[in-house]
Amino acid sequence: MHDDTCVIFGAGDYYDAPVVPDGAFIVAADGGLDHVRGLGLTADVVIGDFDSLTGRRPADGERTIALPAEKDDPDMLSALKIGWSHGCRTFHIHGGLGGRIDHTIANIQLMALVSRHGGIGFLHGDGTVVTAITDGELRFPANDVPPGRMVSVFSLSDEARDVNEPGLKYQLRHATMTNTRVNGVSNEFLQGVPSAINVHHGTLIVTFPSEAPMPEVVRFHGFAGDLGSLDTAVSPVLAKGVSAHGNS
Template identity: 45%
Template sequence: MPICYIFASGEYGEEWPDLQEGDLCIAADGGYAQMQRHGVNPDLVVGDFDSLGYVPPHPHIVRHPADKDDTDTALALSEGWNRGYRNFHIYGSLGGRLDHTLANVQLLCGLTEQGGQGMLIGPGMTVTAVHNGTLELEGEAGRTLSMFCWGEPAQGVILEGLKYPLQGATMTAQVPLGVSNEFLGGPARITVQQGTLVVMRVEKA
């Protein structure tokens, strides 16, 4: 499945995507500078450019006013969605300001609940979500994996292949039941019969 890559204005780690034909690359405001540092030219540049400080010399720009309801990352996500993409990897979406990080987690959950797939990628951390279904992830033994309920209670939660399994549990947004679990060395399966879980995988110890 082709991937829409969004490069936001948050913090970046060492990881950089292996872009393939058919993928779409969108720079969201300050993410343009990160792409330039890696010698990658985006297909589209979106934002109000308050973070970047200037309007880049690019043939495909969607400029928005600074006073707006959506974040630049949300606008970039909408551009990708409207172009038919349903799988999104968002770099520079973690770290930095906590309010922007939480906003990106909201976007991730909204995307997942609409039937899309998403991943937030930052220094030492990858965040995804699962809604009314099953998510399978790989991780070496001892690697940390945390899960948090987002919104209404997540019901029928099953955790397999993890140090602390669950079977038919209910997780709520008020109790951090899923924090600091660990991979056992094989695939981990996270199932939610009803509701949404945010899943955070620590990439570095």
């Protein structure tokens, strides 16, 4: 059973058939419901303003949360909040990459938000997984990922300190990374060698090949807080008389 795992279906691009672990909590975010239906699955919760849904609108009920078009939170953040409120701390997101570049950037930022509260999120894309780690480590077991399949690391924090990459082809040791300096791109696994990526102070965005084994997540201290309650209104700091853009 995967009682702490949430699988979220978004409205972005899909590349491979999503894998849904037994017992996972399933959330369809707006147009992600089209993909849930196409896979013959049933969502535990459907949430969104349904502006990207092409099929029939879901029936009203306790499993459907309809959001207004004008709101601050994108539908993906709302889906994450639903999963978090049900006790999930591991999130696998399909349909969160590709499509609109602004949605892709937003979803990468959301992985950092989850990591900063002690959770872990994985965006599954075109042969690549994108995740974030804060004050912790991703431990990869020995694997047979072939050369040329890249592992890359970026600092989302202004500064990420004491970054280490033991077991990778290029082994960073006690490095400092910033969000304006690119010095962690195009690394590789070594076949048959366990490896890790860790940061002791800050948040990293990590991309790795989808055929690699999922990493064990180790956190260096406890985390507090949550993702907050569902936001169904436009921020009060928005200038009066200015129409908000609906987020999806």
